[in-house]
Amino acid sequence: MKIAVLGTGMVGRTIGGRLVGLGYQVMMGSRTADNEKATAWKAEHGAMASHGTFSNAAAFGEIIFNCTKGMHTLEILELAGRQNLSGKILVDVTNPLDFTKGFPPTLTVCNDNSLGEQIQTAFPEIRVVKTLNTMTCSLMVDPNLIHKGEHHVFMCGNDDSAKKDVSKILMEFGWKTDNILDLGDITNSRGTEMFLPLWVRLMPVVGSTVFQIQLVK
Secondary structure, eight states, X not given: OEEEEEOOSHHHHHHHHHHHHTTOEEEEEESSTTOHHHHHHHXXXXXXXXXXXXXXXXXXXXXXXXXXXXXXXXXXXXXXXXXXXXXXXXXXXXOOEEOTXXXXXXXXXXXXXXXXXXHHHHOTTSEEEEEXXXXXXXXXXXXXXXXXXXXXXEEEESXXXXXXXXXXXXXXXXXXXXXXXXXXXXXXXXXXXXXXXXXXXXXXXXXXXXXXXXXXX
């Protein structure tokens, strides 16, 4: 399977590298075909890795991981091209964080809307699955880094078939079936995105970014 990763930051490079390690062909997309970070990432990961523009990557991928900055996501998806995205699964791991006023960041959208919903509304032809956005990127691809993997990852989206396909990738990352919690339709991204203001405040208290939610009942 061919997978596209939009974004060259730490999240995109981490997810892209893990996918290559699992045997997927992965193209990393950025604004320019010769992006320095994407070029270095391709050199590190060999023949199964490639890079190009957002449009190149979106056309290449059968499944697309959105690892862009949330404030720019809608613009970047336009650059990727509707014709390249149509009918495909978009795994949205981003959060609508606004750092323009410093740290901690605020959310550009919350309460009665979410970035996940904005993507789905603006691009109804895409099958959006929101997941992995409540943790640091190292845990996204290796839940066994802490507590023997006994913690939870959330997902939501309007397309049950798309969520099943994304669940399979999460299990390849190491997530246990019982620890993948389907919250329902895409409106539930409001809840997972609004966890981020708490997450950034927990980070200095915990003294690490490698922590995650475990539900206990």
